Amino acid sequence: MIDIREAxxxxxxxRPVVEAHFAHSETAGPAESNHTMDASALAGPGMRFWALYEGNKVLGCGALKALPDGTAEVKSVHILATARGRGLARVMMTHLADHARVEGTSALVLETGADHLSYYDAARRLYEALGYSYCGPIYGYEADPNSAFMRLDLKPAE
Structure with missing residues (x-):
């Protein structure tokens, strides 16, 4: 059974899942375009972090960073390589959206690799399938040819 817990x-x-995410991101594109947060930053002010478990085994993670414009940035969604192909990234992304909606967040935004960085193809396809649309740079970022920015407007929870 899959369980997502704030952590x-x-x-x-x-540590293994956060370090795996950091290592994955370091190899995916140029260092100047890497916006991956380390564990201490993920535990910082304005951050909410969740771990995805199967039983007691950690399989992945995801986080939200509250932004001053009423949106939240999706950060550090990562599924361990041994657990990929099971739809767990979609489960985590849905959890983040559901949580943000309940909290009254107006939209989720994210930065990912641009389309010339094929390393991010699967992630962009998932975000597109979940209803995210491409947009200009999000709060705290500048235009970068190695970055794609996306947004999902959220309707208030009923």
């Missing part, structure tokens, strides 16, 4: 990204139990 501390600096904990020893979550």
């Amino acid at each position: 501390d990204p600096t904990s020893d139990a979550l």
Whole structure:
């Protein structure tokens, strides 16, 4: 059974998934375009972090960063390589959207690799399938040829 729990990204139990995400991002594009947060940043002010478990085994993670414009940035969605292909990234992304909607967030935004960085093809296809649309640079970013920015407007929870 899959379970998503709010968690501390600096904990020893979550170190492998956070480090795997950081390592994955470091190899995906140029260093100047890498906006991956380390565990201490993921535990910082305005951040909410969740771990995805199957039983007691951590399989992935995801986070939201509250932004001053009423949106939240999706950060550090990662599924361990051994658990990929099961739709778990979609499960995490849906969890983040549901949580943000309940909290009254107006939209989710994200930065990912641009279309010439094929490393991010699967991620962009998932975001598109979930209803995200491409947009200009989001809060805190500047235009970057290695970045694609996306937005999902959220309707209030009923």
